[in-house]
Each structure stands twice: as C-alpha cells, then as structure tokens.
Amino acid sequence: MPRADDLPSLDVSYLPTRCTTNPLGVKGAAEASVVGAPAALANAVVDALWPYGARHFDGAATPERIWKALQG
Numbered sequence: 001m002p003r004a005d006d007l008p009s010l011d012v013s014y015l016p017t018r019c020t021t022n023p024l025g026v027k028g029a030a031e032a033s034v035v036g037a038p039a040a041l042a043n044a045v046v047d048a049l050w051p052y053g054a055r056h057f058d059g060a061a062t063p064e065r066i067w068k069a070l071q072g
Contacts (some may be wrong), residue, residue, distance in 0.1 A: 045069075 018025045045066065046057045054069040 019027045042057050045061050049069055052070050057069050
C-alpha cells in the first residue's frame with residue numbers, strides 16, 4: 001500500500017474568481033454530486049434497449065420516448 005511519504009510533494013494554492021453572472025458574485029458547489037445521475041439513467045435505458053436496436057436515447061424516460069426509441 002502506498003503511504004503518504006511515497007507521494008510527491010504537492011503545491012496547493014487558492015485562486016478566488018468572482019462570478020459575474022449573478023448579483024451576489026457566488027458560484028454553486030453542490031450541483032457536482034447530481035450532474036452524472038441523468039446521464040447514468042439515460043445510459044442504463046440505452047443498455048436495456050440495445051438488444052432491440054435502440055442506439056441513442058435523449059431526455060426523460062417516458063413510455064412514449066422509450067416506444068419511439070424501440071421503433072427506430
């Protein structure tokens with residue numbers, strides 16, 4: 001197992017950048033943990049429909065969209 005003394009030294013710095021797109025000048029941070037979920041669900045739908053010829057799927061997995069994906 002690697003230990004802390006096996007790693008190279010790190011140079012960490014802080015460079016604040018003010019957001020110019022809102023009045024408070026703040027940026028979001030909590031969104032990063034949920035960004036991948038919709039893509040993962042869409043990929044799961046494509047994986048499930050792949051044997052039936054569906055190669056691409058966009059948007060919400062409604063019954064109508066799944067049916068259209070199966071049709072072509």
